Amino acid sequence: MEGSSRKKVLRPNDGSRKHHYIPEYFTKGFVDAGGMVWMYDKQAKRYLGRKAPSQVFYLYDDNTAFIRGQRNTIAEQSFMRTDHVQAERVKAFLACPNTHDGISDALHARMSEHMLMQYFRSPRNRAKYDLVFDNMKNWSGMLDGVDFDPRMFGPTDTLRQLSKAYLPRELFSALLDRVDGQWIGKTYDKSDQEILVLTDNPVVYLKPPVKLMDLLDSCMLAMSSRRLYVRDFREDDSDPLVTMIQYNVMAIEQADRIVCASSKEFLVKAVEAWEAAVQVHNEILLAQASAKLE
Secondary structure, three states, rough: OOOOOOOOOOOOOOOOEEOOOOHHHHHHOOOOHHHHHEEOOOOEEEEEEOHHHHOOHHHEEOOOEEEEOOOOOOHHHHHHHHHHHHHHHHHHHOOOOOOOOOOOHHHHHHHHHHHHHHHHHHHHHHHHHHHHOOOOOOOOHOOOOOOHHHHHHHHHHHHHHHHHOOOOHHHHHHHHHHOOOOOEEEEOOOOOOOOOEEOOOEEEEEOOOOHHHHHHOEEEEEOOOOOEEEEEEOOOOOOOOHHHHHHHHHHHHOOOOOEEOOOOHHHHHHHHHHHHHHHHHHHHHHHHHHHHHH
């Protein structure tokens, strides 16, 4: 049964320091035969070699708060719990055949929920999450099935951090009720080729969300190096390869700094495709600006 493992009692401080904003289990879907990922630093414009999933996409004490001078890691422990459940869901999704009846509606909904949770977990989107949190004062009242009362923490950083492990899931359910039956979950595969990158901001929106309902707009997430998940509101017959290349370009463009892939050869090709797209975009903007001056 999903999430059926026995829960451990949350301690105020479990001693953890390295907190992953992209879980290790997820990064493992992009590793090479040796269990490593190849890295590119977008800001420095250089390749960084290979690293293990445990050594990428983390910040020290990212989910640690200090209450009366004492370290508190309950938020990180809560993420570890939700990651355990999400890992099972992602594993089930990746194991499903990409056919009309291969992926259930329930699993589609779980993947869309997963995208929202990961979107807010990425450091680049923290300011947007703060706006959502500040406008949902009674979010803790929506929680069901947790073995602690979030209100016990009071108005602290711990409460804000703790909410990130639960609020996006509740928020997605509430938003989904408003567009029930309208959105479409689509899956693109390249089973014979590892062709997708993973970045530090992996959930790609066609248009950056501004309002709350924008969070349900069309977006994409590479679930592994070979499978792309897309949430959309229209049917289409897009070519899987073209769509996956488009995802890579947009993902690198929207990344803050780090881009990973299962091989350096493919990573170089993905970065070069992004650079070419940026060049074309800049040339179009320049031409438009020149036309206005004529």
